Amino acid sequence: MDSDSLTYKKLIQDIGNIIDPSIPTHTNLGNVSALIKSRFNWFWVGFYKAEKSELILNAFQGPAACVRIPKGNGVCGKAWSENKSIIVEDVDLFEGHISCNPASRSEIVIPFKNSNDEIVYVLDIDHDQKNAFNKIDEMNLKTINKLIVPIL
Numbered sequence: 193m194d195s196d197s198l199t200y201k202k203l204i205q206d207i208g209n210i211i212d213p214s215i216p217t218h219t220n221l222g223n224v225s226a227l228i229k230s231r232f233n234w235f236w237v238g239f240y241k242a243e244k245s246e247l248i249l250n251a252f253q254g255p256a257a258c259v260r261i262p263k264g265n266g267v268c269g270k271a272w273s274e275n276k277s278i279i280v281e282d283v284d285l286f287e288g289h290i291s292c293n294p295a296s297r298s299e300i301v302i303p304f305k306n307s308n309d310e311i312v313y314v315l316d317i318d319h320d321q322k323n324a325f326n327k328i329d330e331m332n333l334k335t336i337n338k339l340i341v342p343i344l
């Protein structure tokens with residue numbers, strides 16, 4: 193098993209142990225963001241909550257970020273409206289990318305679904321270098337979504 197796989201294995205175990213359905217969702221998502229960010233030392237890790245026609249910034253770790261993203265806009269809004277994960281190798285080449293911080297160079301966005309298969313959050317992760325994310329990240333982050341369905 194390579195080091196990233198081991199890191200994800202441990203991360204997934206730790207998230208399973210820390211989530212607690214008896215506390216508010218944003219508190220749990222704060223811990224989930226903190227665990228993910230600290231394991232990989234990524235630039236920004238956070239959740240946007242899907243509300244009516246826009247995404248609202250929810251629990252996150254990293255620099256201050258944009259608070260509202262209309263459905264369909266940016267990488268996050270597109271992942272939500274098109275119900276798909278998006279990996280952006282170079283933010284400068286993604287039409288409509290919303291720059292919350294100029295240090296962000298690449299990103300991955302995963303729609304997070306509840307037990308009814310509805311998108312209730314999107315997870316956005318930013319890196320300060322290009323080409324930072326791949327299908328292995330996508331697969332593991334989707335596993336984290338499934339793991340935390342009880343608190344969504």
Ligand code: SME
Nearest residue numbers: 257266267268289290292
């Ligand atoms: N870059 C995102 C906006 C959110 S921040 O990166 C935290 C986008 O284009 O949707």
